[in-house]
Amino acid sequence: MPPAATPVPDPVRDGARGGPRPARNPLLLAPAGAGLLTAAVFVLATALARSHPLGPYTRNVVDLGQQYLPYHAYWRAFLLGDTHGDAFLNWNSGFGAGFLGDIGTYLSSPFSLLVVLFPADRPELALYVITALKITAAGAAMAALLIRLRPAARPGPWPLAALLGAAYALSGWTFNHGASVPMWLDGLIAFPLLCLVAEWARAGRRPVLGPLVVAVAWIANFYTAYMATLGAALFLAVRLCTADPADGAARPWPGALLRAVRAVVLGVGLAAPLVLVVFSGTKYADPTPETVFAPAGWTELLGRFLPATAEVNTPALFIGTPALVLALSLPFNGAVAPRVRLAWTALVVLVTLSLQWGPTHLLWHAGASPNGNPYRQTFVVCGLLLIAAWLSAAPAPPRPAALLGAAALFGALALAARGSADLDTWTYPAAGAAALLALAAALLALRARSAPRARKSALAVTAAVLLFAAQAGEAAVSGARVEARQRADVAWAPRIGPWQRAVAAEVARADGWPAYRTEPGPLPGGNEPLLLGGEGADAYSSLTTENTSRTLDSLGFGHYAKGRHPETLDNPVTDAIFSIGTRIRSEATEPVRQDAPPRGTATAATTPVPPLVTVHPAGNATVDPEESAFRNQELLLGSAVYALPAVRRAGTTLTARCPAGTDVWFWAPEYKGTAALAGAAPADFDGRPPAVRAAMRALGTVPAGGEVRIELVADGTPTLPRQPVGCLDRGRLATAVARLTATGATRVAATGHGLTAELPPGSTGVAVVAVPRATGWRCAAGDAEPVSARSHRGLLAVPLDGRATRVSCTFRPPGVRLGAAVGTSALLALLATGLLARRRARRSADGSHEGRQEFTDRPHEARSGGQDADYAARRTGA
Incomplete structure (x- = not known):
């Protein structure tokens, strides 16, 4: 019987160079601990804030309720095959809008797929869980990075990596x-x-996994992935500058840079099928007003390092007092190599200053200053601060001199920030309590160094518990206070409740697409067609096309978000133009509150409307946004249905004469105030250009004498258009609807991203499809080849010659073909890279007995970073 073979030491298997594998693997424990701590603290903060689902208050502040909640509700329905559209087109919003770009903007994260695991009526719970899981994953990812910045033989304390990751x-x-x-x-x-x-x-x-990670990051959200890529580039530059030249594992920096560039290029190329569609969509999106960057005041900037601060226009730099003190100790920590201290301190300072300088602000935001929060890249600064904290504390607890220097810096920062308007009543108490607990933890850790072996573990564990309590408690309080302040200071939408469910039930019962559209009507929040079903005008997306916004504006629709959020218009003429056969009207039965789901009633009103495709005479096909909205409606309808009286203005009173019995409509898109017909209830208008445009509103019926008298109540002098009043003749409208129905499509069929209509024989002029024209639409009459769709006053148009009895239109998102070509090329290049790396690794394995690491051409021993070997050499008191 042959003797048992002596096992060959394997550092990958054993976990350390030349030694047995430790009982605990810090490479796994650090991210697991960070994930658990992050999840626990985030849930605790939600509970302290009494926010849904752990309390009665809504979390739906600003875009969370207006965009992300409706999009995730629609995403669930889409993934389960319960929508009219497909990945190219969303038939529900904006009378038909491209969807692939919205997927790439809002929904392409792998975490978003989890929405299918939740009931259809619990989208808020689904979004909360997805949010919590993303935050948990971020903590675990940072802990995994930190623990790998140390040599494999000296990985550093995994609890500290977990704490800093969280x-x-x-x-x-x-x-x-x-x-x-x-x-x-x-x-x-x-x-x-x-x-x-x-x-x-x-x-x-x-060489293969790297590009795949880049691709997933850019697919999940290319916007913040771009910022993260810039931050990682700075990280790499400093790591290369601080590497120990004597370290055998160090590689020449040109090769490292080339490998990094290759990973980014291949990864972004793999993401191109989605990223290029989003880029193309931004080119055609409704442009927002140019924003001039104004840096935050230095007092406010310093104040944002402290807990419980909240503001949109200043950078949120809080990472916790204990973590910040550790980061601030790096410049004073003699146990860390001087080049490491200098490089990382300079990097953190310079990147923080880059938040405040116009050119670097534009660089962080890809050349365009954003509307809204100008400090979206701040998470990179937070990450660099925590890397600095790890580099200072991982070799050993910083000595008293370093901690005193850090405490002095923190005290100066807190003192300089005392005048900041962003501070909360909890800011200094929370920071003070955390500082005291962290001080106690530091004293115990220092005492543990010289304590007998029997007491060393107990002191170390107690110090760790105090440090965790300081960091976690301060973060939980800060999170709770930020949520509470947001509910008080910014726009919010109520939770999903009986009101929305009543509307959704009516929409499901009445929906008749594509024979006609069903409009769910306005509810608090926005994007109702995505949340509740139906096919309406309301759409809130960063990619809402300029043509959609301008066309709807010209017809009297209102908008929010500087044009990227068109809202519905309850008007019978536009209902006829867009084939809205059923409109849901609802109202709250009790006041809408933050701490309760809303209750309301809903009823469906059905009226005869033309089909989705109508036939019009050929002629002028342009739309004039400066023209009267009443006139633009008539031109698109093809019939005069309004009386447009001369309006006389005396102070805040408007007078005019109209046929008795007609409906009075008031259009003043820039007006903020109320307008009331004599004897009728006032109607509210909320025009705040350029962000908000007020929709046209009905004021009542013209009395028997024909006199129209409108009283305005506004702050300041009202701004009115040239033709603010139109009187609608319902009889003329019924005649126009009957004519368009008789000459329009006899049958309409819709697919995921296309539409086909059968027309009466001999139809001439132009077939108008009630869908805003966007780049990507191609149409054809009869058997002709599809060509880029024409526009008829902003809607899709197909010329007719009297012979074709069928028209068809299909939508292909701009950029999708180029993206597919780039993605395919990147995939082939990645496959070639993998094959070459595997062949090189096999040749290396054939030439040595040291074993081979997958996809690398060097032995296992060359794994550790040079900078960390320098730590071990220079550290004192270890």
Whole structure:
């Protein structure tokens, strides 16, 4: 019987160079601990804030309720095959809008797929769980990065890596911005993962996995992934500058840079089928007014390092007092190599200053200053601060001199921030309590150094518990206070409740697409067709096309978000133009509150309307946004249905004469105030240009004498258009509807991203499809080849020659073909990279007995980073 073979030491298997594998693997424990701590603190903060689903108050502040909640509700229905449209087109919103770009903007994160696991009537719970999981993943990813920044033989204390990973995920940026804009959280996850890719490039490892990580990051949310990529590039630059030249594992920096560039290029190329569609969509999107960057005051900037601060226009830099003190100790920590201290301190300072300088502000935001929060890249600064904290504390607890220097810096920062308007009543108490607990933890850790072995473990564990309590407690209080302040200070939407369910039930019962549209009507929030079903005008997307916005504006529709959120218009003429056969009208039965789901009633009103495709005479096909909305409606309808009287204005009173019995409509898109017909209830208008445009409203019926008298109540002098009053003749409208129905399509069929209509024989002129024309639509009459769709006053148009009895239109998102070509090329290049790496690794394995690591051409021993070997050499008191 042959003797038993002696096992060959394997550092990958054993976990350390030349030694047995430790009983606990810090590479797994650190991210697991960070994830658990992050999830626990985030849930605790929600409970302290009494926010849904752990309390009665709504979480639907700003875009969370207006965009992300409706989009995730629609995403669930889409994934389960319960929508009219497909991945190219969304028939529900904006009278037909491209959807692939919205997927890439709001829904392409892998976490968003989890929405299918929740009931259809619990989208808020689904979105909360997805948000919590994203934040948890960010904490785990940062802990995984930190633990890998140390040599394999000296990985550093995994509890500290877990604590700092959780501090990153629970930063002020997360609570103030990321939790209410869930798509940005994918960038929070991406930053540490892309730094790991940079580490692989530096060490010449993972040539296939690296580009795949980049691709997933850019697919999940390319906007914040771009910022994370910039941050990872800075991380790599400093890692290369601080590498120990004597370290055998160090690789020449040109090769590392080339490998990093290759990973980014291939990864972005793989994401191109989605990213290029989004880029193309932004080119045609309704442009927002140009924003001039104004840096935050230095007092406000310093104040945002403290807990419980909230503001849109200042950078949310809070990472927790204990973590911040550790980061501030790096410049004073003599146990860390001087070049490491200098490089990382300079990087953190310069990146923080870049938040305040116009050119670097534009660089962080890809050349365009955003409308809204100008500090969306702040999560990168938070990540760099926590890396600095780890580099200072991982070799050993910082000595008293370093901690005193850090405490002095923190005290000066807190003192300088005392005048900031962003501070909360809880700011200084929370920071003070955390500082005291952290001080106690530091004293115990220092005492544990010289304590007998029997007491050393107990002191170390107690110090760790105090440090965790300080960091976690401060983060939980900060998160709760930020949520409470947001509910008080910004726009909010109520929770999903009986009111929305009543509307959804009526929509489902009445929906007749594509024979006609069903409009769910306005409810608090927005994007009702995505949330409740139906096919309406309301659409809130960063990619709402300029043509859609301008066309609807010209017809009297209102909008929010500077044009990117058209709202519904309850008007019988536009209902006829857009084939809205059923309109749901609803109202609340009790006041809408933050702390209760809303209740309301809903009824469906059905009226005869023309089909979705109508036939009009050929002629002028342009729309004039400056023209009277009443006149534009008539031109698109093809009939004169309004009396447009001369309006006399005396102060705040308007007078005119109209035929008795007609309906009085008032159109004043820039007007903010009320307008009331004599003896009728006032109608509210909320025009606040350029952000908000007021929709046309009905005021009542013209009395028997024909005199129209409108009283205006406004702050300041009302701004009115040239023709603010129109009197609608319902008889003329009924005649126009009957004519368009008789000459329009006899049958309409819709597919996921197309539409076909059968027309009466001999139809001439132009077939008008009640869908706003957007780039990507191609139409044809009869058997002709499809061509780029024409426009008839902003809607799709197909010329008719009297011979064709069928028209068809299909939509293909701009950029999808180029994106597919780039993605295919990147995939082939990645496959070639993998094959070459595997062949090189096999040749290396054939030439040595040291074993081979997958997809690398070097032995296992060359894994650790050079900078960390320098730590071990220079550290004192270890």
